[in-house]
Amino acid sequence: MDEPAIKQLIANEVHNAVQSSQNSMLSRIDTLMSNKLGSFESSMKESQRQLSDSQIAKIEELTTDNYEFKRKGNKEQHKINTKIIKKMKKAQSNLQDSPMQNEQINSATQRIGEGIDLLTHRQKLVKMADQSESGWKTVEEYQTNSLTDNSEDEKRIRRADVRAAQKMKAERKTKKE
Secondary structure, three states: OOHHHHHHHHHHHHHHHHHHHHHHHHHHHHHHHHHHHHHHHHHHHHHHHHHHHHHHHHHHHHHHOOOOOOOHHHHHHHHHHHHHHHHHHHHHHHHHOOOOOOHHHHHHHHHHHHHHHHHHHHHHHHHHHHHOOOOHHHHHHHHHOOOOOHHHHHHHHHHHHHHHHHHHHHHHHHHHO
């Protein structure tokens, strides 16, 4: 081999080595940037979710905490139920934001939603018992006659209150005799 061919061969090898090194470095930079941006994106999403959750909690607190309870026991029950609902909503939100989506997560999310619905209904009953003179008797009457639809809910509550008051009067009358 003559000297110009050797120089050309060396130049090609150096060029290939430099090209390979540059490609490797660009690949590492790309991976590093992707990881950093992904981490930043996850951090921003979490931060936004937390901010959103806290704002929703404040709004719900402002809209639901203006009720004045007549009975201390009902007030305490309502406070505890509210705390449980907040915890369940946070857990539900965490599960929904989970990158893994499988049947167990979906099932857990659904069950938490059902638990929230049950507690929300219970909160309504606590307030109903607190508002009524007949207390939990009204709730009992309301629940035993819950075959009608929600459009008649207001009427059902009033009728349940009247029936409970009548039963309480009858019980007092029999006790006096």
